[in-house]
Amino acid sequence: MALVKLSTLLRGIRDNSYAIGSFNVSNMEMVMGAIRAAEELNAPIILQISEGRLSYSPLHLLGPIMIHGAKAAAVPVAVHLDHGVSMETIRLALELGFTSVMFDGSKRPIEENIAMTKEVKAMASWYGADVEGEIGCIGGAEGTYSAEELITRTEEAAYFAEETKADALAVAIGTVHGHYHGAPNLRIDRLKEIADVVSCPLVLHGGSGISPADFRRCIHNGIKKINIATSSYEAVSAHVKQISHEKEDATYFDFSSAAAAGTYENVKRHIAIFGTNGKV
Numbered sequence: 144m145a146l147v148k149l150s151t152l153l154r155g156i157r158d159n160s161y162a163i164g165s166f167n168v169s170n171m172e173m174v175m176g177a178i179r180a181a182e183e184l185n186a187p188i189i190l191q192i193s194e195g196r197l198s199y200s201p202l203h204l205l206g207p208i209m210i211h212g213a214k215a216a217a218v219p220v221a222v223h224l225d226h227g228v229s230m231e232t233i234r235l236a237l238e239l240g241f242t243s244v245m246f247d248g249s250k251r252p253i254e255e256n257i258a259m260t261k262e263v264k265a266m267a268s269w270y271g272a273d274v275e276g277e278i279g280c281i282g283g284a285e286g287t288y289s290a291e292e293l294i295t296r297t298e299e300a301a302y303f304a305e306e307t308k309a310d311a312l313a314v315a316i317g318t319v320h321g322h323y324h325g326a327p328n329l330r331i332d333r334l335k336e337i338a339d340v341v342s343c344p345l346v347l348h349g350g351s352g353i354s355p356a357d358f359r360r361c362i363h364n365g366i367k368k369i370n371i372a373t374s375s376y377e378a379v380s381a382h383v384k385q386i387s388h389e390k391e392d393a394t395y396f397d398f399s400s401a402a403a404a405g406t407y408e409n410v411k412r413h414i415a416i417f418g419t420n421g422k423v
């Protein structure tokens with residue numbers, strides 16, 4: 144099918160019945176596992192890599208694998224830069240052919256966040272690509288936890304979306320990146336309020352560790368893109384550990400297959416929860 148734009152996938156969701164999974168990948172095996180899962184379930188997906196992980200997986204090496212994987216896939220696949228913070232990295236992703244980039248200015252004062260997101264939007268438009276912005280501050284790997292003051296304010300989300308014309312908007316509603324300490328306290332009330340006044344598709348970060356029921360509540364109340372990273376990395380590690388435990392003479396190629404299989408299983412499970420199967 145093909146490499147597609149983020150906006151094509153997100154704007155194609157006409158009701159609140161499903162969301163598109165956006166899966167972080169770090170190597171070729173993870174790209175292969177994610178695409179295999181999407182193809183088997185006839186589901187559109189997004190492949191993404193976060194700027195914070197580029198020291199392990201350089202963008203100029205992994206980016207082309209993501210793009211070529213998407214182009215050869217039998218389902219629509221968007222390729223996205225997650226948590227872009229530097230203009231150099233964002234420009235490189237666009238040069239490589241990523242169909243969208245996130246600019247994460249969430250720790251900056253709102254006016255600065257808006258000004259820089261607009262700058263990224265202008266750059267991305269030149270490449271025909273889309274932009275995801277963030278308002279509020281999602282905790283965990285970003286260095287903080289979602290205390291009340293970090294939850295996205297409805298009026299700020301509306302102002303940010305209007306000013307930046309972002310194609311997708313990440314909101315902080317109580318999820319955190321990485322592991323949860325205790326049960327997540329999701330602010331569905333706030334999500335509902337934001338979705339009522341913002342027409343731009345909303346994004347949920349920190350998807351690992353959220354229950355299927357909570358995912359569905361988020362989707363029914365306006366979330367259109369859901370990011371999953373930690374649980375895929377854990378599934379890969381578990382599969383690699385299992386093969387080394389079960390097979391004393393396991394080779395590099397066994398580990399390579401295990402990495403693809405771990406990603407495949409986790410992506411497949413989430414596609415089914417998000418209701419994206421059969422949505423091509």
Ligand code: 13P
Nearest residue numbers: 321348349351370372373
């Ligand atoms: P998790 O690592 O919690 O799944 O979060 C993923 C994410 O939001 C990437 O931006």
